[in-house]
Amino acid sequence: MHIFSENFGYKLLKTIDMGPFFPLGTIGEELNLIIGFFIGIGFGFSLEASGFTNTRKLAGVFYGYDFVVLKVFFTAAITAAIGLFLLNYYGIMDINAIFYPKTFWIPTLIGGFIMAFGFIIGGFCPGTSVCAAFTGKIDGMVFVGGALIGIVGYSLTYEQLWASLRMSGAMGKVNIAKWMGISDGLFILILTIVAAIAFYAVTLIQQRVTSKKDYQL
Amino acid sequence: MERNKKYLNPYFGGFLIGIFMIAAYFFSGEGLGASGALKTVVVSTTNLVAPEYTQDAAFFKKYVNNPEKPPMKTWLMFEILGVIAGAIISASFYGRMKLQIGKAPHITNKTRLIAAGIGGLLFGVGSQLGRGCTSGMVMSGMGVLSLSGFIGLIAIFGGGYIIAYFFRKLWI
Numbered sequence: 001m002h003i004f005s006e007n008f009g010y011k012l013l014k015t016i017d018m019g020p021f022f023p024l025g026t027i028g029e030e031l032n033l034i035i036g037f038f039i040g041i042g043f044g045f046s047l048e049a050s051g052f053t054n055t056r057k058l059a060g061v062f063y064g065y066d067f068v069v070l071k072v073f074f075t076a077a078i079t080a081a082i083g084l085f086l087l088n089y090y091g092i093m094d095i096n097a098i099f100y101p102k103t104f105w106i107p108t109l110i111g112g113f114i115m116a117f118g119f120i121i122g123g124f125c126p127g128t129s130v131c132a133a134f135t136g137k138i139d140g141m142v143f144v145g146g147a148l149i150g151i152v153g154y155s156l157t158y159e160q161l162w163a164s165l166r167m168s169g170a171m172g173k174v175n176i177a178k179w180m181g182i183s184d185g186l187f188i189l190i191l192t193i194v195a196a197i198a199f200y201a202v203t204l205i206q207q208r209v210t211s212k213k214d215y216q217l
Numbered sequence: 218m219e220r221n222k223k224y225l226n227p228y229f230g231g232f233l234i235g236i237f238m239i240a241a242y243f244f245s246g247e248g249l250g251a252s253g254a255l256k257t258v259v260v261s262t263t264n265l266v267a268p269e270y271t272q273d274a275a276f277f278k279k280y281v282n283n284p285e286k287p288p289m290k291t292w293l294m295f296e297i298l299g300v301i302a303g304a305i306i307s308a309s310f311y312g313r314m315k316l317q318i319g320k321a322p323h324i325t326n327k328t329r330l331i332a333a334g335i336g337g338l339l340f341g342v343g344s345q346l347g348r349g350c351t352s353g354m355v356m357s358g359m360g361v362l363s364l365s366g367f368i369g370l371i372a373i374f375g376g377g378y379i380i381a382y383f384f385r386k387l388w389i
Contacts, residue, residue, distance in 0.1 A: 042299075093242070103363065110346060112372020116375075137318070144255070
């Protein structure tokens with residue numbers, strides 16, 4: 001028997017979900033924070049070990065000489081999507097009990113475009129800049145400083161510039177597969193195929209670009 | 218190849234991050250993030266140096282007026298402390314813990330640092346308006362198939378490709 005789960009398609013059976021632990025009260029707040037610290041260690045280690053403290057490797061995705069960002073990023077998102085889909089489907093974890101971001105499409109689009117400028121000009125994003133700053137990259141430290149000042153500036157101008165924009169385009173919690181009218185499993189399959197084709201194409205592009213010039217990464 | 222230029226296979230690195238993201242959702246119900254923790258640092262700092270402003274500012278006050286919950290004691294704050302520790306462990310292991318400026322060979326240190334500061338500033342503003350950054354909003358949002366994650370993906374990376382040409386002198 002299938003039951004419908006509001007944000008993430010169908011579940012196989014009506015089961016008692018084990019997870020998520022903290023939202024369901026299985027673990028207390030202190031343990032939850034400690035777990036957060038250890039998950040952070042894994043995340044930070046993987047970012048640094050993948051080369052994400054190297055600003056030139058990050059910027060390479062936009063110029064064709066290094067596509068590590070695209071490969072790591074899509075592999076991570078698809079791994080998580082498949083894993084969470086299966087956990088939810090087999091009733092191991094209730095996807096409705098996790099933090100599910102609401103969609104405000106206008107500020108996300110505009111904010112995302114501002115972040116695109118930040119990425120191209122600054123050569124980092126917040127997570128990678130923190131890793132870079134604490135492993136000795138001076139440009140990473142300056143980027144983090146800029147981001148902190150940017151947040152202060154956002155607050156100082158909040159009511160004049162951002163308050164009404166931030167709340168515009170509200171759509172609530174929207175699952176993209178449901179929004180497109182297809183099943184979650186099919187969407188994840190399409191996403192995986194698109195990513196596999198992209199991985200193959202960018203590998204060819206990178207070979208061509210780096211064969212003409214040594215980028216001295 | 219020199220040890221300090223050795224990196225994980227990108228698909229393996231991405232797989233690991235995906236597993237940690239699943240763990241974050243399974244244990245804590247949270248995605249992996251970064252800009253939320255930066256906001257926490259800002260709110261806590263301004264609350265120390267300018268408490269009257271912080272407790273009255275429309276954007277900040279909701280984070281500081283709860284005596285039960287000090288602003289620093291958030292899951293994301295502990296996660297980002299872990300991120301810092303993890304990055305240091307990896308950089309030490311690969312011999313990359315070194316004071317340096319990452320940049321294209323042809324630009325000066327000054328240009329690079331000014332650009333890094335401006336980029337950070339823009340990311341600070343954009344991540345607050347967009348409700349998260351590349352990790353918390355886009356990657357973790359994509360993991361749960363949230364529409365906002367895919368809109369963010371198109372805006373950040375699609376936007377990046379549109380404007381990359383105009384900033385090519387910084388990188389190539």
